[in-house]
Every structure is written in structure tokens, then in C-alpha cells.
Amino acid sequence: MSKGKAKIINTMLFIFLLILASVILMPFLIMLLGSVREHIDIIIRGPLALPKIWHFENYYIVLSRYRFGIYFRNTFYITAPTVIVSLVFALMAAYSFVFLDLPFRKPIVLISTILGVMIASEFIMIPLYRLMNVFGILDTYPAAILPQLAMSAAFSALILRSFFLGLPRDFIDAALVDGATNWRILWSILAPIARPAIITSAALTTVWTWNSYILPLVMLPDPMKVPLAVGLLLFRGTYTINIPLTMTGTVVTALPMLIFYLLFQQHIIKGLTRGAVD
Amino acid sequence: MRRDIMNYFIPILIVLFIFATIGVYATGQQEKPAKAEKVTLQMWDDYSGKTRDPIVKAAIEQFKKIHPNVEIQRTVRPLKDLTSMIIPALSAKKGPDMMDVNAGEQLMGPLVRGGHLVNLDPYAEKYQWTKKLLNPSLWNRRRYSEDGTVFGTGHIYGVSFDGELVGVYYNRDMFKNNGLSIPGSIDEFNATCEKLKNAGIAPIALAGLKDYRFFHLYALVQASVLSHDMGINEAQNYLDDIVLRWRANRSFMQPGNIEAAKIIQDWVKKGYFVKGFLGLSGSDDLALFMAGKSAMFVQGSWYSTDVVESKINAGFFPFPPYKKGEPFSPQLGGATTPLGISKYSKYKDYDAEFMNILLTSDTTVKMQKENSVLPARIPVSLEGIDRNSLYHDILDDWNKSNLSGHMTYYLDWTTPTMWDTLAEGGRSLMGGKITPKEFVQKMEDDYLNWQKKKPGKK
Amino acid sequence: MDQKLKQKLIALAYISPGFITIFIFLIYPLFNTFRYSFFQWDGVGKMNFIAITNYLRLFRDSKFWNAFYANIIYIVFFSFVPTLLGLLVSSIIARADIRGVRTFRTIFFTPQVIASVAVGTIFGWIYAPQFGIVNQILSFIGLESLQKAWLGSASTAPIAVGLIGTWLWSGFCIIIFIAGIQKIDEDLYSTAQLDGANALQQFFNITLPQLKYEIVVVVIMTLIRALSTNVFGIVQAATGGAFNTRPISLYAYQLAFIQHEIGYASTIVVILAVIVFAISGVSMKIGERE
Known part of the structure; x- marks a missing residue:
């Protein structure tokens, strides 16, 4: 050519x-x-025309009058523990799936990951609510966090497992011979290698938790505990909807995620591809 | 040994940590109510927006003055979202003290049958709600039999502080420029549409993807036709029997029901709706009307503040009777989403006392009139309201409707599946996929199916 | 202690935090859903045991089957089309030297961050009959005769909604496949070129097999989302489920919370779970076979 x-x-x-x-x-x-x-x-x-009057005050209204500042904080309270704890759980589980002598490996892997990823919270809401009632944690953050955490852990375990499967077994065995504990192997040897996969899982579970809506809606009726995704409902009545403020609210909700992606995009992409050590 | 610790204990510690966290939260939660005489009432409602939110807030203020130790904490969500909160909550015998309980089988029926709602009769008696507010036929829509098997009779399970009315918003300038006046019969309504169309104006804006747009319109046309066919009293009886009482001897297969469907289908054929209306979603039809892209918009009083804020000069008229000179036909509307008290509320008397302030205080009525809301305290004096305003039109119709004692229903109350049947059937009817008779047959099938499994039927 | 048993216990200990959380907060409630599927229940009243009546009802329920067909369309447009499109685009551009690939990748990710309610509303405007962008473009290129109310008829609405999914996931697929292709050893392609393999042969013999893992991840992810909530939010805001656009998940939700048929809704959820489980299991099997 x-x-x-x-x-x-x-x-x-x-x-x-x-x-x-x-x-x-x-x-x-x-x-x-x-x-x-x-x-x-x-x-x-038409939807693509430039505005005649730019209503930038919509942002001011959304951020000040509608307590979006508090919703940001609440979203953070829900997202941060969900993502961090689910990653720890997922790393441990994936390590066990791939490198340890796990009995009933196949069914356990299938059940925990696939079921975990696929169960939409809408459909287990009633039993879930009753469960939270039994634990006595309704209207507290853990009620919204724990099921989301479970889903995120399942998803991350799926990604991390695939990553670990692509790794050579030799150096794990070598480390074991050296007398390293599993705990040390996982956190000092595997975790650094798996960084791209970890960041990917973190990024995706962050976006999903950030936007998740039905769990906090039902579990956190307290208006001061509401996250952004539920806050968007404030612009809707039973019959009416304030379209501009809904759009503004969506931009405000989406922007942090976009920035987050811009910062981590290299890692996010890396993690979703095969687990080659590079 | 150290290795063992690392291998076993850390995972187990984590597990324990989870349960410990749950435990800490759990105990933290349970201590709360026991703490002091400070009381918090939870209220889950859909009273949002400029029209209703300030009124509820004002009532809370008044209540706080009487009971400084009682806090009312509101959670405001659209009705659909409220339903998906209320069902799991009451299913676990938890949830708010007061909540929206949409009438009929939408929510009130199942909740009464489950024994989750408080019979409000004693409070209605104490505070004289039935005397001060609404008319008896509207109160019937707040009633269920004690076992929850019959709608429209028995105890009161919910109360509303304002009303709503569905009618025809029209663009006054468009009417004036084309020499049109408010139609006094369905024929005149047709002629109005024809004239507008010939003048190059789309007569009616309607979003085909918004389920209830069609069946609110249908209910209005149906009531008008039935009143002509049966006489207005019998028409009201017929509607009561079907929507409220689920009488087995009543049937949807009525010539009037079919004719009403045919009228709407003809409007589609003649091009009386905005172009491509079946593919219009959300509240885009309202926006089209407010943008001056259509002359009429058939919807509820809940849009009046939006319409007032737009640049068009809008009025509101009741849907006309079938023939000119016939009495005012039953309009669609009633009291808005009612508030009920949960069986699991610890402070039912406080709940009722607060509700009384919300329902009957002068502040409420004053604010309602300031905010263009239809007060439940009827009749409403029109004094001091601009004769040329949209609100005047709506209020006038509200008074007339209440005075006539006739009002038709949101047909989706009839059965739990009727919403779906009406929405889907309506789109097929308007899309020309089925005949008016087939449309009515769909409602009839739904109704017959309900007869087999309606509550109390074993 | 027996060394082997000890190893097994360690393995179990490591999965326990995750597994217990998943078990308590997902699997146990799902089991309850399974239990509800044998009852007639409105969620707040008495439960009546009716054995498998709900499952039998499924076969006669035309609304369920309509939702089922809608879902098949969504699986195609939310999962298969983006995957194929992603493969096509990425295999063309991954190894070419194009400026601004980074910026493009960022743009391709943007659909992911928009809340589904807004997505539905925005596409409502794109497809709108009078002022919609699709119709405006058609009018601009002189094809006014093709203008339609895209969401307003059963013949176009399901595909129009499906294409929202294609928009949502294609960029994501492209991003992942580009990264995957860039990891493939360049020598494989040079050797193939020396052997006289054309671009198509290179794609089938090298790119496709090497990308197997990425493809499986993407397919499982998009499939699950096409069957569960992702579609649900979008459809609810765009069409409300009108004109055969209602997916199974939305139907189940409406049954549960609008028609108060928790028992029957649970039955549908169980069926949905079985479908997702089967498809994902097969995809995983295919992906891991060497």
C-alpha cells in the first residue's frame, strides 16, 4: 500500500x-x-436548536433550591462503601474461584456471579424490604447499600475471575512454596497485577450504583437520605413533569461520572480485556 | 499458626463485621422511638408542585403551633413511585403514618382488604368532614365496605383536600380569530374542529403514548353520549354500578359506549388531532398546546398553572352535552388522591388532627384560591377572581359539576387491569386497528374477567 | 487436620463474605419470589396457595408473549447489533493510525452516564412526529414521504426503542474491542499477510478468536441488561410500553405494583431468571472452551 x-x-x-x-x-x-x-x-x-434565552439559572435552582448538595453527599455515602467493600469481597471470591481448592466450584461460581448480576432489585423488593425490616435497618443507608453491594460484588467477581483465569498459575504456586499466606498472595501479589480489572470493576459498579434508583427509593424514604437518582423525581409530579429541570438534574447527576471516566478511562478499558500481565 | 490465622480469621472477621454493622444500625434504630415524647409523623404523598406543596407546608406550620413536639416528615414522590414504596412497606407492617391511597382497586381496595387502613368514620364525624367538604357522591369514592370487597359504600378510608376536573383547555385567540364560541353540543364540537382544521390549525393536542390521555377523553365523550341515551340520572347510576359496585348485571356492551368510541375514531379519521399524535410521548402534547400549535387540549385542572405561565390566552370549558340544550353532562373529575392513615401508625389522633387542618382550615382554602387549585370546601365563591382568567373558567365548572351532583369516573378504577385495557385498546381504536365495537368488547372482556375474581367472589 | 480438608475450608472462607452477602440479599429474596409464584397474592392481603396455576396462566397470557417478542427484539438490538457493530468498527480502526482516538473513546462512553429516564425523554424527542430529529433529517434530504410517528405504531416502535439500545451499547463495545485488538500480537497479522490472507480472512482467523473473552464479557453484560432493568427504565420513559414495546421486566413490574398480582409477577420473574441464567451459562461455557 x-x-x-x-x-x-x-x-x-x-x-x-x-x-x-x-x-x-x-x-x-x-x-x-x-x-x-x-x-x-x-x-x-426542535431538540437540537440553540436556545434563544439561555436559562443557566436552572443549574442554580437545581443546586440550591432542591438540596442537590445533600443528594450528592448521600449518593457518595451509598456509592463509596458499596464499591470498596464489594471489590474486597469480589477479589477474595475470585481468588478462591481460581486459585484455591474450592469444593462445588462450578455451581458456586454460576450461582453467585450470574444470579448476582442478573437479579434486578425491582423483583425482589418485597422480600428484601421484609428482610431489612427483620434486621431493623429500614431507612438507613445499609438497607440501600447491602443489596447493591451484593450485586456489585457478583459483577466484580465475574470480571476478576476472568482476569485471574488468564494468569499463569506458576507464580502463585511459587509464592505458596515460599510460605506466603493466601492473604499475602492475594493482596501483595495478585491485587497489584489485577489493578486494571479492579479499576474497571470499580468504574462500572460506581456508575451503576450512582444511577441506581429503585433500591434507595424504597429503602430510604427519609428525604434527607435521598441520593441523586431519586432526587430527580422531585421534578416530576403524578401528572406533571418539569422537563428543563429534569434535564438539568440529569446533567448534574451525570457530570461527576463523566469526569470520573475521563480520569480513569485508560484503566477502565484495560481491565475489560484479557488478563494478560503487561 | 500465624498462617492459619491469616487464612481463616480474616474472612470470618469480615463476615462478623457485616453482621456487627447491621446490628449496630439495628439497635440504633430501635432506640429512637423510645427516647422521648418527641414524635415524628411520616407522611408519604404526591402533593408536589407549586399548587399543592405550599398548602401542605402551611398546614404543617399550623399543626406545629398546636403541637410543637410533633414533627411531620414528608416524602414526596409521584404516585407510581409511591405505590412501589407503599406495598412492600405495608406488606411488612411498616411504613408511614399517613399516605396517599389512590381510590378504587388502584390501591385503596387491596389495602382495606389487607386490613392496613384505619376506618376514618369516627374522625369524619368528629371533625364534620362530610358536612364541610365535597358532596355525598364524591365521598362515596372514598368508601369501601369493611372487608374491602365493595367499593363506593361503607367506611371512609381516605380524605382529599382539593379537587380536580378534566375538561377542554382552549386557545381563546384561535377561537376568536376564527369566529368560534364554546361548543354547546357534540355536533358543535365537531363543527368547531372542522373549522379550525380548515383554517390550518390542529384542533386537539393529544399524546398517544401517554396512556390516560385517551381514556380521560373517552370518559368525557362517553358520559355525554350515555346521558343523552339513558337520561342523566340513569347514566350516573350506570356508571356508579360499573365503576364502583362492579354489578354483574351491568355490561359495557352499550350502544352509547360504542358510539363514544366511534366519535373519537372519527375525529382521528377527520384529522382533528395533531399530526402523528400517536407517537407523541410524555407531556409534549401540553407543550404543543402551550406553544400555540393546537387549539385545544383535553386534560385535567392539574395543568392550569403550567398553562397560565405560557404565553397563550387560554380558557377552559366543560365537555358539551350530546344535543344542544341538554343538561350539563357529567364531567370527569372528583377529589384528588386521598390521604389515609396506616393501621400501624402509633399516633392516629395526631394524624387525623393534622389532616383536619389540611382539609378544612381557612388558610388552606385561601391558598388554594391563590394557587388556582379547586378547594374541596364547596361551593367556592367566585368573588375576587378575575372573570377572564383560566381559573375562573375552571372554578365555575367545578361549582357546576358539584351542584349537578353528577360526575363521571376515571374508568381505570373499574378493575386492576382496566388501565392497561383502556390504554392498549384506545391506541388500537385511534390507530384504526379495531372497530369501536371491538374496543368496547375489550372493556367488556376485562369486566367479565373481573366478575370472576373480584373480591368476595370465591 | 487433614491437609485437603483444610485447603477446602480456606477456599470456602475466602468466598464466604461475598457469597453470604449475595446469598442473604439476593438469592434468599429471589427464593421468596419463587415461593410467591405459587400463590395468588396482592402483596398486602392474604396469600392463597394455587400451586402451578400461575405457570399455566403464562402460556395463555398473550400480553406475556407480546412482551417476550419485544424482548427478543431488544436482545437483538441491545446486545447482538452493538456487538457486531463494535467488532466491525473496531477491527477497521483499531490498527489504523487515526488522530484523536482518545477523544472518540471518551465520546463513545457518554451514553453510559445518562440516567435512563432522561434517555427515554430525549429519544421521545428524536423520534417525535412533528419536531423530531429523525423526521427533520428526512425532510432535509428530501424524503418527506418516509416521515412517520416512529413510536406511534406497532410496526416501527419496537425497533425504534431497540435502536436506543444500539446507541447505548455500541460505543461501549467499540471501546472494549479496540483495546482487545490492540493487545493481539502484531506478528500474527504480519504472518497472515505473508501467507496472503486478506482482511476478511485475518478477521475470522485472528481477530475473532483472539477477542473471544471480550466478546463473551460484552455479550453477557448487554444480554442481562436487555432482559432486566436497563431496558425497563428507558421504555417506561419513552413509550410507557405502548405499541408492543413493553419488555418482560416492565410487564412484571406493572403486574406487581399496578395490578397487584405479586404472585403472577413473581412467576414471570422466575421465568426471566431461568432465561438469563441459561443464556449466560451457555455464553460462559462457549467463552471458556479452549
Whole structure:
């Protein structure tokens, strides 16, 4: 292939990517625009038109009048423990799945990971609520955290297990011969290697926990404990919905996750691919 | 040995830690109520927005003045989300002290049958709610038999502090510019639509993807046709028998029901709805009306503040009777989502006392009139309200409806599956996939199915 | 202590924190759901044991089957189409030298962070009959005759909603597959080129087998989401389930909390669980076979 030809092809590919990217980005743009426009304006001039009047005050309203500051804090209270503890559990479980002599390995792996990942909290709400009532922790953060933690642990265990499966067994055995404990092997040898997979799991479980809505809705009726995703409901009544404020609220909710992704994107991507040591 | 410790104990310690955390929280929780005479009442409601939220807040303020030791903590969510909170909560005999209990089989029925709601009759007696508020037929919609098997009779299980009315919002300028006045019959309504269409104006905005848009409209047309067919009193009886009492000898297969469906289907054929309305979602139809893209919008008084804030000059009229000169046909509406008291509330008297302030205080009525809400204390004096305002129109209809003693129902109350049947059937009807008769047959099938499994039927 | 037994106990100890949490907070409640599926129950009243009546009802319930078909469409558009699209795009661009790949990757991730309620509303506007973007584009390129109320008929609505899923997941698939391809040993491709393999052969003989793990992860993830909640939120906000767009998960939710048929809703959840379990199990098997 000549250099000139390659250049033309690359340019064409670039244009193709540009089109693809604009299609993917369009709804995001509509959301950003929608957050500073009036609903009527969207209906008259279409969702992509620039606003005639920029209603930046929507952000001020959302952040001040609607206690979104508190919702941020609450979301953090729910997300941080969920992600951190679930990762610890998942690392231990994945280590056991792959490197230890686990009895009934296959069924345990299948049940805990797949079932854990697939159970949508909507469908176990009633038994779950009763359980939390028995534990006496309704309307406290753990009631919203623990089931989310379980789901996140299952998902992360699935990712980490796949990562560990791609690792050579030799150096674990070598470490065992050296007399290292399992605990040390896991945290001093495996965890650093598994960093990309850990970050990936962390990133995805963070995004999901951040946006999860039905668990906190039901488990945390206390208005001062509500996270962002439930806070978005404040812009909706039974019949009415304030579209601009909903969009603003969604931007405010989504932005931290986007920044989070920008910071960690290299690692996030790495972790989802095979567990090669590199 | 050290190795063993590392191998076993750390995982086990973690497990113990989880349970310890739960335990700490649990004990922390249980201590709370025992602590002092400081009382917190929990209230889960959907009274949001500029129109109702301030009124509830004002009532809480008044109540706090009388009982400084009692805190009322509200959790405000849309009705749908409230339902998914209330069911697990009451199922575990927990939950709030006061909550929204949507009428009929939507929520009130199952809750009464489960024995989760407090019979409010003694409080209604004590505070004279039935005398001060609403009319007897509207109170019936708050009643269930004690075993929860019959709707519309028996004890009161919920109370409402304001009303709502579904009618026709119209763009006054568009009407004036085209020489139109408020239609006095269905024929005139048709003529109005025709004239608007010929003038290049879309007559009615309706979002086909918003389930209840269709069946609110249908209920209005149906009541109008039935009142003509049967006479207004018998029409009201018929609707009461079907929606409230689930009488087995009543049937949806009525010529009037079919004709009502045909009228709406004809509107679609004649192009009286905005273009592509079946694919319109959310509240985009309201936005179209407010943007001046349609002349009419058939919906509830709950949108009045939104409409007032838009730039159009809007009015409101009741759906007309079938023939000109016939009496005011039953309109769609009633009292809004009622508030009930949970059996598991420890402070039922406080609950009722607060509810009384919310329901009957002068502040409530004053604020309701300031915020364009329909007060439950009827009739409402129109004094001091701008004659040309939208609110005046709506309030006037509200008074007339209450005075007539007739009002039709949200048909989805009839059976638990009726919402779905009406939504799906309505879209098929408007999309021309089924005939008016087939549409009514769908409602009939749903009704017959309910006859087999309605409560009390073994 | 027996050395072997000891090893087994250690292994069990390591999975116990995660397993116990999952067991208590997910599996045990799911088991209860399974139990409810044999009852007629409105959630707040008395429970009537009705054996397998709910399961029999399933076969006659046309609404369930409508939801089932909708879900098949969603599986195609939420899972298979993004995976294929991701493979196609990534295999073309991964090894080319294109500027700004980093920026593109960031853009491709953005759909993930938007709450599903907003996603539904936004796509409502994109597909809207009068002012919607799709119809505006059609009018711009002179194809006004093709304008439709995209969400307003049973023939287009399910696919239109499905395409929301394609939008949601394609970027994600591309990101992952690009990273996967970039890890493949470049020598494999050079050797193949020397042997005279064309681009297509290279794709099938090298790229596809080497990407097996990434494909399995992506397919399991998107499949599960297509069957459970992800779709649910989007559909609820976009169409409310009208025009055959209601997926099984939304149907079960409406049965439980609107029609108060907790027993029957539980039955559907059980069926949903079995389907997801089977599909994921098979995908995992395929992915790990060497």
C-alpha cells in the first residue's frame, strides 16, 4: 500500500468516526441544551436548536433550591462503601474461584456471579424490604447499600475471575512454596497485577450504583437520605413533569461520572480485556 | 499458626463485621422511638408542585403551633413511585403514618382488604368532614365496605383536600380569530374542529403514548353520549354500578359506549388531532398546546398553572352535552388522591388532627384560591377572581359539576387491569386497528374477567 | 487436620463474605419470589396457595408473549447489533493510525452516564412526529414521504426503542474491542499477510478468536441488561410500553405494583431468571472452551 493511499483511507476512516461520534453524542447534546431551554421552545424549534434565552439559572435552582448538595453527599455515602467493600469481597471470591481448592466450584461460581448480576432489585423488593425490616435497618443507608453491594460484588467477581483465569498459575504456586499466606498472595501479589480489572470493576459498579434508583427509593424514604437518582423525581409530579429541570438534574447527576471516566478511562478499558500481565 | 490465622480469621472477621454493622444500625434504630415524647409523623404523598406543596407546608406550620413536639416528615414522590414504596412497606407492617391511597382497586381496595387502613368514620364525624367538604357522591369514592370487597359504600378510608376536573383547555385567540364560541353540543364540537382544521390549525393536542390521555377523553365523550341515551340520572347510576359496585348485571356492551368510541375514531379519521399524535410521548402534547400549535387540549385542572405561565390566552370549558340544550353532562373529575392513615401508625389522633387542618382550615382554602387549585370546601365563591382568567373558567365548572351532583369516573378504577385495557385498546381504536365495537368488547372482556375474581367472589 | 480438608475450608472462607452477602440479599429474596409464584397474592392481603396455576396462566397470557417478542427484539438490538457493530468498527480502526482516538473513546462512553429516564425523554424527542430529529433529517434530504410517528405504531416502535439500545451499547463495545485488538500480537497479522490472507480472512482467523473473552464479557453484560432493568427504565420513559414495546421486566413490574398480582409477577420473574441464567451459562461455557 502506498503512503498516499493509506493517508486517504485514514482520512475517510476519520470522517466515518466523526459521523459515528456525532450520532452517539447527539442525545448528550440534546440533554445539555434541554437543561437550559424551555420545553415549549424544544417543541417549536426542535431538540437540537440553540436556545434563544439561555436559562443557566436552572443549574442554580437545581443546586440550591432542591438540596442537590445533600443528594450528592448521600449518593457518595451509598456509592463509596458499596464499591470498596464489594471489590474486597469480589477479589477474595475470585481468588478462591481460581486459585484455591474450592469444593462445588462450578455451581458456586454460576450461582453467585450470574444470579448476582442478573437479579434486578425491582423483583425482589418485597422480600428484601421484609428482610431489612427483620434486621431493623429500614431507612438507613445499609438497607440501600447491602443489596447493591451484593450485586456489585457478583459483577466484580465475574470480571476478576476472568482476569485471574488468564494468569499463569506458576507464580502463585511459587509464592505458596515460599510460605506466603493466601492473604499475602492475594493482596501483595495478585491485587497489584489485577489493578486494571479492579479499576474497571470499580468504574462500572460506581456508575451503576450512582444511577441506581429503585433500591434507595424504597429503602430510604427519609428525604434527607435521598441520593441523586431519586432526587430527580422531585421534578416530576403524578401528572406533571418539569422537563428543563429534569434535564438539568440529569446533567448534574451525570457530570461527576463523566469526569470520573475521563480520569480513569485508560484503566477502565484495560481491565475489560484479557488478563494478560503487561 | 500465624498462617492459619491469616487464612481463616480474616474472612470470618469480615463476615462478623457485616453482621456487627447491621446490628449496630439495628439497635440504633430501635432506640429512637423510645427516647422521648418527641414524635415524628411520616407522611408519604404526591402533593408536589407549586399548587399543592405550599398548602401542605402551611398546614404543617399550623399543626406545629398546636403541637410543637410533633414533627411531620414528608416524602414526596409521584404516585407510581409511591405505590412501589407503599406495598412492600405495608406488606411488612411498616411504613408511614399517613399516605396517599389512590381510590378504587388502584390501591385503596387491596389495602382495606389487607386490613392496613384505619376506618376514618369516627374522625369524619368528629371533625364534620362530610358536612364541610365535597358532596355525598364524591365521598362515596372514598368508601369501601369493611372487608374491602365493595367499593363506593361503607367506611371512609381516605380524605382529599382539593379537587380536580378534566375538561377542554382552549386557545381563546384561535377561537376568536376564527369566529368560534364554546361548543354547546357534540355536533358543535365537531363543527368547531372542522373549522379550525380548515383554517390550518390542529384542533386537539393529544399524546398517544401517554396512556390516560385517551381514556380521560373517552370518559368525557362517553358520559355525554350515555346521558343523552339513558337520561342523566340513569347514566350516573350506570356508571356508579360499573365503576364502583362492579354489578354483574351491568355490561359495557352499550350502544352509547360504542358510539363514544366511534366519535373519537372519527375525529382521528377527520384529522382533528395533531399530526402523528400517536407517537407523541410524555407531556409534549401540553407543550404543543402551550406553544400555540393546537387549539385545544383535553386534560385535567392539574395543568392550569403550567398553562397560565405560557404565553397563550387560554380558557377552559366543560365537555358539551350530546344535543344542544341538554343538561350539563357529567364531567370527569372528583377529589384528588386521598390521604389515609396506616393501621400501624402509633399516633392516629395526631394524624387525623393534622389532616383536619389540611382539609378544612381557612388558610388552606385561601391558598388554594391563590394557587388556582379547586378547594374541596364547596361551593367556592367566585368573588375576587378575575372573570377572564383560566381559573375562573375552571372554578365555575367545578361549582357546576358539584351542584349537578353528577360526575363521571376515571374508568381505570373499574378493575386492576382496566388501565392497561383502556390504554392498549384506545391506541388500537385511534390507530384504526379495531372497530369501536371491538374496543368496547375489550372493556367488556376485562369486566367479565373481573366478575370472576373480584373480591368476595370465591 | 487433614491437609485437603483444610485447603477446602480456606477456599470456602475466602468466598464466604461475598457469597453470604449475595446469598442473604439476593438469592434468599429471589427464593421468596419463587415461593410467591405459587400463590395468588396482592402483596398486602392474604396469600392463597394455587400451586402451578400461575405457570399455566403464562402460556395463555398473550400480553406475556407480546412482551417476550419485544424482548427478543431488544436482545437483538441491545446486545447482538452493538456487538457486531463494535467488532466491525473496531477491527477497521483499531490498527489504523487515526488522530484523536482518545477523544472518540471518551465520546463513545457518554451514553453510559445518562440516567435512563432522561434517555427515554430525549429519544421521545428524536423520534417525535412533528419536531423530531429523525423526521427533520428526512425532510432535509428530501424524503418527506418516509416521515412517520416512529413510536406511534406497532410496526416501527419496537425497533425504534431497540435502536436506543444500539446507541447505548455500541460505543461501549467499540471501546472494549479496540483495546482487545490492540493487545493481539502484531506478528500474527504480519504472518497472515505473508501467507496472503486478506482482511476478511485475518478477521475470522485472528481477530475473532483472539477477542473471544471480550466478546463473551460484552455479550453477557448487554444480554442481562436487555432482559432486566436497563431496558425497563428507558421504555417506561419513552413509550410507557405502548405499541408492543413493553419488555418482560416492565410487564412484571406493572403486574406487581399496578395490578397487584405479586404472585403472577413473581412467576414471570422466575421465568426471566431461568432465561438469563441459561443464556449466560451457555455464553460462559462457549467463552471458556479452549
